[in-house]
Amino acid sequence: MRSSQWPFSGLEPPEPPGDLRERVLTAARVARAADEGRAPVEWTLRLWRSRELWLAWAVGMVFLLGVNAWLSMSGVPGSSRAEVTGAIATTVEATSPSWLAESGSSWKLFEVQRILTADSSSLVERSGGSDNHIETYLALREVL
């Protein structure tokens, strides 16, 4: 077992101390008993190792990616950026400070706020810088 060049023939590494055996085995048994009591870990491991669950996850991911690709390519009506921005401008055109003052409908205010938050800069841009539209926008900001 020793190489021919080994200079310490006849000497051996010391044995582990006699009491180490009991200490080590007791610690190991205690750790094992504690680990066996941890049901959630076992349950999690079963999930982690379950081939069926991994397969279901993979199928789900492929499905979602497929749907995403299909929607991107087919172009659902009303989903393009130009159409959305146009809708915002139309909404604002139909909205005036006087209408806002008369209107007490909170859901309408909420809707306008949502639209403004979504794309307020493009809204001003699309208004062509007309005073009317900018005023409307500023009035809405004050109200909201």
Add this chain to the structure above:
Amino acid sequence: MAGESLMELELGAPSPVDAPLAPTLRSSFDRLASGDSAALEEIYGLLSRELYGLALWRTGNASEAEDAVQEVFVRLADPNLDLRRVRDPRAYLLTMARRAAVDRLRSRPRGESLEDRVADFLAAPEEDPSLVVDAAAASKWLKRLGEAQREVLFLREYAGLSFRRIGAVTGVSTFTAASRHRLAIRKLRKWMGVEK
């Protein structure tokens, strides 16, 4: 030593020490994986000496070596470990012991002097007490070696591992393991006056 070809690396060759040990250890691993805690005792009986020796030669401290062995068995007792997938149980346990020993070294306070705590790396056999002096001198020379070279020496000379497996256990290439062994032997022989 220089004449010893690097091709004498026993690439992939099983160690003669493994021959009687491997089936028993494999069986103990499988039993432990099936939930039989008694297998821990068998594994301790089969490998505690090697694990303790490796940890001792790596840390240079008996107390830390004992802690390292304990850590190995506490980890081994984890029922969530998938021991059936371990291909080489002996190398697996030696790797665990080495890592535990390295963790002990890293957790030492900076600047701590180990002069008073260094253990004897070698001991004289009971049947030949005349070697006690030799053992003390050998331990002193081994202490002068670096930890990395010392652990390779232990794995090669006392665990009988091939350099390929030593590389796997210590996380270095086969040739680095062989080179460390060669340099360590050369240093020892030079210090002893056997070789210039």
